[in-house]
Amino acid sequence: MAGKIFLIGGDLPVHRLGFGAMRLTGPGVWGPPQDPHAAAAVLRRAVDLGIDFIDTADVYGPGDNERLIRDTLAPYKPGLVIGTKGGMIRCGPATPGNPGMSMDGSAAHIRRAVEGSLRDLGVECIDLYQLHRVDPATPIEETMAVFLALRTEGKIRHVGLSEVGTEQIERARSVVEVATVQNRFNLTDRRHHDVLVHCEQHGIGFIPFYPLGAGTLTDAATVATIAARTGASSGQVALAWLLQKSPVTLLIPGTSSLTHLEQNVAARDLVLNDAEMTALEQMGQAPVG
Ligand SMILES: NC(=O)c1ccc[n+]([C@@H]2O[C@H](COP(=O)([O-])OP(=O)(O)OC[C@H]3O[C@@H](n4cnc5c(N)ncnc54)[C@H](OP(=O)(O)O)[C@@H]3O)[C@@H](O)[C@H]2O)c1
Numbered sequence: 001m002a003g004k005i006f007l008i009g010g011d012l013p014v015h016r017l018g019f020g021a022m023r024l025t026g027p028g029v030w031g032p033p034q035d036p037h038a039a040a041a042v043l044r045r046a047v048d049l050g051i052d053f054i055d056t057a058d059v060y061g062p063g064d065n066e067r068l069i070r071d072t073l074a075p076y077k078p079g080l081v082i083g084t085k086g087g088m089i090r091c092g093p094a095t096p097g098n099p100g101m102s103m104d105g106s107a108a109h110i111r112r113a114v115e116g117s118l119r120d121l122g123v124e125c126i127d128l129y130q131l132h133r134v135d136p137a138t139p140i141e142e143t144m145a146v147f148l149a150l151r152t153e154g155k156i157r158h159v160g161l162s163e164v165g166t167e168q169i170e171r172a173r174s175v176v177e178v179a180t181v182q183n184r185f186n187l188t189d190r191r192h193h194d195v196l197v198h199c200e201q202h203g204i205g206f207i208p209f210y211p212l213g214a215g216t217l218t219d220a221a222t223v224a225t226i227a228a229r230t231g232a233s234s235g236q237v238a239l240a241w242l243l244q245k246s247p248v249t250l251l252i253p254g255t256s257s258l259t260h261l262e263q264n265v266a267a268r269d270l271v272l273n274d275a276e277m278t279a280l281e282q283m284g285q286a287p288v289g
Contacts, residue, residue: 004268006205006250008128009158009179014081016243017268018053019046019261020209020252024068025060028093028100032064033256040072042261047077049265055182055207055252057085057132058117059101066120074122082121083128083180083207085162086113087135087143105135105143114155130160130182131172140168144175151176160207166198173202180250182207187223187238187280189213199248207250211242212264222283226276232267239267241280 006016024039026032033039046054056065066084073080087110092100117126129147134140150156158179161172172178181199183192185208199206212235223234230237235253242249253264272280 003247006248008081008205008250009177010203012081012127012158012179013079014053014250015050015268016249017051017239017251017253017265018055019043019051020254021054021056021065021069022060023254023256025065026093028095029060030090030093030100031061032068036068038258039068039256042256042258043069043072045258045261046265047073047080049262051265052077052079053081053083053250053252055083055085056121057088057130058113058120059085059088059090059132062090063116063120066117070120070122076123081127082123083130083160084117084121084126085130085132085160085182086110086117087132103133103135103137105131105133105138105140107142107146110143110146111150114150118155125154126156128158128160128180129156130162130180132162134161134164134168140171141175144172148176160205162209164195166195169195169198169204178204180205180207182209184208184210185242186211186213187241187283188220196246196249200246204248205250206246206248207252208242209252211239211251211253213238220283222279226272226279229276230270230272232270233263236263236267236270237272237280239264240270240272241277243268244272244277245281 024033087105088101090101094100147159160180162182185192196206226237227234255261
């Protein structure tokens, strides 16, 4: 079975089951959470449970999510790794069919964004800085050149990408080392399987976002049967499958609930046998409704 620790960029150890903080915002990822005390309690409990990797982004709020993390967790526990993202601008709440964001991968915007995240997170160097989306108006090489400069200046430690294909990864790597790739991937959505394989081949961490299908994972018969045998929930089976599928997956399930957080963290101890892994793999080969 794959180990529990992954070295981001070869030198930053994290447990492979982390926490995605996006849900700790207002509706539509807009503004602060409706209950800031409850949101802070989730963050504190995550760290108490041994989570040492938290994912956020400047557009969650915007700014509110990074500031909630700072106000709740700073001074940070040694070894806690925070990954944030830049390269997008939030113009309003996300609504069905409208993410409420636009892209900007220009050097001027990335520099402004990094300064904002350094301030909002209360750090002198960002452990993992991810390009949230590739801006079609800016060649990825141009955006990566500013990431490289920011790394040289000590403002960011490692570089990540999000929602990219293998060709974009290679174009980025022609400019700067890429430590992680964060793409949508879960039991019922494996369109980026080639990217996962590419990451394995190059020792790049693969961070599947929506690991729980954003809470909409179907209770397919295969999953339900495995859940019943193991006494786990279908969500825990989905997370355990991602952990066992590859040694480079780094999970960031999101929740605003303490109970769900504890359930998700418990998935790190769930061991699926070979037959169960095979059944879950085969499930991905047929269209899943
Ligand atoms: N790179 C990108 O473009 C991108 C895009 C989206 C997300 N992300 C990152 O990925 C992280 C994870 O994504 P996500 O939070 O949207 O989706 P997710 O982790 O797949 O699912 C979260 C949803 O599932 C529910 N949930 C969580 N644990 C549960 C449990 N044990 N039982 C039942 N329901 C449960 C949550 O509701 P409750 O709050 O009620 O638990 C929430 O609605 C985000 O936090 C963010 O950091 C990145």
